[in-house]
Amino acid sequence: MDDNIKFELKEQDGVQIVKNVDKEKAKKGKWAGLGIAGALVAKFFVKLKFLLVFLKLGKLASTFGSMLVMIWIYAKLHGWVFGVGFVLLLFMHEMGHYFAAKRVKLPVSTPIFIPFVGALISMKEEPADASIEAFVAIGGPVLGSISALMCLVIYYVTGKSVFIALAYTGFILNLFNLIPVHPLDGGRVVTAISPMLWIIGIPLMAFAALIHFNPIIIMILVLSVIQLYKYYKDSNKKYYEVERSTRIIYAVTYFGLIAILGACSGYIYHVIPNVAR
Known part of the structure; x- marks a missing residue:
């Protein structure tokens, strides 16, 4: 027998009980160790939960932080009411994309605002086909047009x-966005109708670049030409295969929205004096 093992003699209900003290201590130590480990695990998950909340708040902070900066800049230029309203119009446009993407389970970022450029959301993965791309794209102009209305x-x-x-600003911005060139919303929507419509959009964008020289317009024009080139070079057109009924729905929605925006902006320009001039 090991002389180092300690025993304890106790009497319980008139019966003498011999306990192995070292064994009891080891058992208690085991449970204590498990308790400490459990506490550490719980602490880790609490910290992890806090980190996830912090990251989510960080995304919201980037959205609303950039939003506030943009409001401040446009408020200085055109007054606080217009500044807030203009940024809210952009916000609603981008949230149209966001809600549409969530509907088709396409992961996207929250909106980011860039002064003198606009706002955007980024897709974390590419759409599976042209129909999904068009659905996400049309969401922005639809909600943006409702906000302008x-x-x-x-x-x-x-x-x-x-x-x-x-x-008027909201109608014009959403109408401009529907020009059928990639990467504008219109170029993405017509992907599900016919990419051939890009050929119409590119001259329109070139004309806009000549009338109103702007680095952003030039960049969009270059990107649209590159996208058209990639389309013709790609022998696999499976991505653009969309059912005829779906093409008709997108065509009616797209051209109908253009007609409504054109009519509304034209009405303001011609009927209500000294506003759009």
């Missing part, structure tokens, strides 16, 4: 000219 309604209710200016 709401500004028009607010103008008629309040009579404040800043809201008719916001409505």
